[in-house]
Amino acid sequence: MSAKRKLLSAVLPLMIAFALVAGAFLLAFGGVGISEQRLNTAASSLSELIIKGESVKNHGAEHPNYVLFCGSSELRRFDPFHPSVLAEKYQRWYRPFLLGTAGTQSMIHFLALQSVGDGLSGQRAVFIISPQWFQDEGLDEGSFDEFFSPIQVFEWICEDDADPVSRVYFAKRMLAFELVRQDGLLNGVFEKIAAGKTADRSEMIRCRDRLYALSAEDRLFGNFFAESHRGAIRAHMKRLPDVYDADRLDNLAFQIGERESGNNEFQIQNRYYTDRIKLRLKFFKGRQKEVSYDKSPEYGDFQLVLNEIAKNKMDVLFIIPPVNQRWAEYIGLSKDMYLRFEAKIREQLLAQGFDRILDLSRQGGEPYFMQDPTHLGWRGWVAIDRAVKPFLEEEPARGPEYKIDPYYFSDEWCGKVVSE
Secondary structure (H helix, E strand, O other): OOHHHHHHHHHHHHHHHHHHHHHHHHHHOOOOOOOHHHHHHHHOOOOHHHHHOOHHHHHHHHOOOEEEEEOOHHHHOOOOOOHHHHHHHOOOOOEEEEEOOOOOOHHHHHHHHHOOHHHHOOOEEEEEOOHHHHOOOOOOHHHHHHHOOHHHHHHHHHHOOOOHHHHHHHHHHHOOOHHHHOOHHHHHHHHHHHOOOOOOHHHHHHHHHHHHHHHHHHHHHOOOOOOOOHHHHHHHHOOOOOOOOHHHHHHHHHHHHHHHOOOOOOOOOHHHHHHHOHHHHHHHOOOOOOOOOOOOOHHHHHHHHHHHHHHOOOEEEEEEOOOOHHHHHHHOOOHHHHHHHHHHHHHHHHOOOOOOEEEOOOOOOOOOOEOOOOOEOOHHHHHHHHHHHHHHHOOOOOOOOOOOOHHHHOHHHHOOOOOO
8 A cells, every 4th residue: 555545544534533523513503504304304203302402493493484383192193184294295385393292291392482482473383282281290200301401491591581470380390300309400590489589690600501511512413313204294195185175185084094993993093903902902991080181280381381372472273182082981081071171271271362272172073083092193183284274374364462361370270170
């Protein structure tokens, strides 16, 4: 080997390493943005890194051609009628930016939304409210730990622009979780805020230092999400007619639902039923007689979301989904209790001016409306699209007018049982 080639073979790995490090620093300190192709993948990724991070999520939330669709595990139920499939198939002006997955509840959504800041001002969004969030314990420790975002929490502390009631409420909720209490800095700051005080100067300096380091880390690694559903979306698009017609889509959804849920009496997707229910069917009978959505800290956590929406004057369509009526009857889930939940969440919305509501709570018995025990699918997605399409395509007649009431943070409201 010549001396020149030996020198090149020795130097080239160093040059590549230097280029990689330089690229990383550009990402971390603001030199490189996310490409349109990467953003398109991120919009349907449902990646935990996107939910907990800022750089990619915030870019999608602020982008004029993307609309936040907030929810939880139903967003993973891709079929031909899923919002991401319909928007791309029929070349609508918007693409859903899916924010949520199994375990994301109101608190997680609040943190994700507040971290976007002014980028949400005047934006439209779709928010699916899952009844299952509102059980006695609300957000559990496991889900909180999985989706806990230090960068979003430190940003909340450093922004210091929330009203006093919501600040105290949020601090008390944070202190309910072991992961926060184990962090000496966070525990100390939240104890002061919960008591109606402010953090001292040294604590705020440490919080800003942590936020700066976390922000650099997010810009460096936030773009490295692996999950993609682009293949599934393209495959489902091929099953749809070329021309949009809601009635025709509903008929097609009926046919596909009938074909794909024929191995059980509950109209649950065949694969889901076989994998998760069939061998344990007797175990589930009557198991949820005692489950209640009447009283839960989740109502207060949901109020944090509403406060953030109102602060940014967002125009949001709220969707109240049903549960699979056939399955609910089998497991003993109370219909009266569910209707009380529906009445309570509607009251919390309407009393404060959140009047864009698609209430599907009484449609859980319609054929092929639900894909499994609790998640929308087939005809349920079509019903949602009938509301989402005009909401996002028509010019609003007026801007939203909200009247935020701190009562909805109170223990009285969270523990109140309303009538249907």
